[in-house]
Each structure stands twice: as structure tokens, then as C-alpha cells.
Amino acid sequence: MLxxxxxxxxxxxxxxxxxxxxxxxxxxxxxxxxxxxxxxxxRGEADLRNAAAAEHRFDRRLLGxxxxxxxxxxxxxxxxxxxxxxSLTTTAAASTSLSALHAAEPRLDAANRPVEQDVRTIRRxxxxxxxxxx
Numbered sequence: 001m002l003x004x005x006x007x008x009x010x011x012x013x014x015x016x017x018x019x020x021x022x023x024x025x026x027x028x029x030x031x032x033x034x035x036x037x038x039x040x041x042x043r044g045e046a047d048l049r050n051a052a053a054a055e056h057r058f059d060r061r062l063l064g065x066x067x068x069x070x071x072x073x074x075x076x077x078x079x080x081x082x083x084x085x086x087s088l089t090t091t092a093a094a095s096t097s098l099s100a101l102h103a104a105e106p107r108l109d110a111a112n113r114p115v116e117q118d119v120r121t122i123r124r125x126x127x128x129x130x131x132x133x134x
Contacts, residue, residue, distance in 0.1 A: 022058035048093035055086035078118035
């Protein structure tokens with residue numbers, strides 16, 4: 001499927017809408033975990049459950065977009081690696097101690113790398129600038 005300029009812009013806008021919403025939600029869930037909720041197990045668990053829900057919501061919305069074949073392949077990989085990250089997030093949310101919850105952080109950080117790579121690829125294929133870094 002060859003996209004015209006306007007079709008590509010429309011597809012990029014749809015992708016950006018779900019990406020922006022997902023990123024806002026993830027920031028709202030992960031930022032307190034690193035700050036206010038760092039030493040509160042119950043709140044940290046809730047933050048992680050909310051983050052996993054946001055990851056799943058993004059994935060469902062991503063699958064609702066019909067991409068050209070090259071981008072579709074990357075989007076399906078993004079779905080797969082983001083589902084794996086959501087599974088890790090859910091597991092971390094079931095931690096029974098703060099030390100266990102914090103021990104999951106390196107695995108969660110590592111799970112972000114393939115997600116971020118696919119996001120960069122999709123954005124490039126849609127003619128979008130790279131994502132902002134935090």
C-alpha cells in the first residue's frame with residue numbers, strides 16, 4: 001500500500017493520538033513510583049497496575065490502526081514487546097515487598113528498549129520526528 005501525503009499525515013495523526021495518550025498515562029503512573037510512592041508498597045503496586053492497564057490500552061488501540069505492510073510488521077512487533085513489558089509490569093505489581101518491587105525496575109527498564117526501538121521505527125516510517133526523550 002503506497003500512501004499519499006495526506007493519507008500518511010492522517011495515519012501519523014492517528015498514531016500520535018494514541019501514543020500521546022499512552023505516554024501521558026505512563027508518565028502519570030511511573031513518575032510517582034520514582035518519587036512520592038517510592039517507599040509505599042500499596043501505592044507503588046497501584047501505580048504499576050495502572051501502568052500495565054495503560055500499556056494494554058495502547059496495544060488495543062494500536063491494533064485498530066491499519067498500517068502499510070512494512071509499518072504493520074513493526075506495529076505487530078511493538079504489540080508483542082509491549083505485551084511482554086505489560087506482563088513484567090503486572091508481575092512487579094504483585095510484589096510483596098518494596099525490595100521486590102524495586103528489584104523489578106531493571107527488568108522493566110530493559111523491557112523498554114525494544115518498545116522504544118519499534119516506536120522510533122514507526123515514527124520514522126510515518127514521517128514523524130523521533131519521540132521526545134525523558
